[in-house]
Amino acid sequence: SGLGYNFSAEMEYLLAPRLSTGAVVALDNARDFNETLVFGYLKYWFNPQVSASQPPATIRPHYSFGDPNR
Secondary structure, eight states: OOOOEEEEEEEEEEEETTEEEEEEEEEEEETTEEEEEEEEEEEEOSSOOSSOOSSOOOOOOSOOSSOTTO
């Protein structure tokens, strides 16, 4: 029992036709559980891009301590 909440935000910006940058911020909380994730990335594209991907195609950490289906 208890109150749980989740917050997540992602953004990606195209710096050049082959280079983009982005960031991810996430916060999960429940009575006995607290997880926070903040990271940024720089991505090189082999093919030139016209715009940043919508929604952002972020790079995810290879580990996950939460739900394996996320």
